[in-house]
Amino acid sequence: MRKLSIAIDGPAGAGKSSVSKILAARLGYAYLDTGAMYRAVTYEVLSKGIFDEIEIVLMINKIDKDAMLVFVDGEDVTPFLRTADVSAHVSWVSAMAGVRRAMVKIQRKQAEKGGIVLDGRDIGTTVLPNADVKIFLTASAHTRAIRRCMELAAAGQDVTPEGIEEDIEKRDYQDSHRAVSPLRQADDAVLLDNGDLTLEETADAIISICREKFPGFDA
């Protein structure tokens, strides 16, 4: 059976990138973390002080998303993608129409051969409206905040669950209410609430969804 394209969208901390990595490894597929691309642009905007949309779009062509790492103009920016400063500004950068156009073009090119898992906010609605399988992955804001808080605390950041919950609710609101490609469940996406599931159980559930839709699917 041909290799599928799998789109995973949803709000912050739903487990999209962790589950996508597990799926890609199990299926031998590529993985594209589109959020890391928007974060890399935001890091450059903040560190280089580039605020003009045309200049930001020109910079996008210097992004190189290689497996789990992100380079901009040859510099590995991966360690800086999850700082509080980048998280606080990424929704603003991502709302720019020119930025989205340039990103979507790169993402479609990467996905054109199939055999790929992409995660983000607009994969099922805009980047790959014909994706073979679309999942809208979610959990309550409280659960997502606790997960993200544990992750950031383990990485040495000084965070509280309340502060993180406020941050992710604000970002989810901005991402869901922007004019271009807002975060929303595609009409043909399967809603999966993984509040009570582990990452492995979530990956199993997505593989079952693939099998239901494509009986010859072999994982």
Ligand code: CDP
């Ligand atoms: O991991 P987390 O869910 O916190 O965020 P992310 O997936 O790294 O995405 C960071 C931000 O990038 C989101 O809050 C969106 O503003 C933006 N984004 C987007 O607009 N479209 C995408 N396809 C992916 C991310």
Ligand code: CDP
């Ligand atoms: O990419 P997204 O923002 O949707 O979420 P993530 O970065 O993959 O997951 C956020 C955190 O929640 C990570 O530390 C995951 O290990 C954790 N998580 C979990 O423990 N159980 C789940 N079912 C989903 C996520």
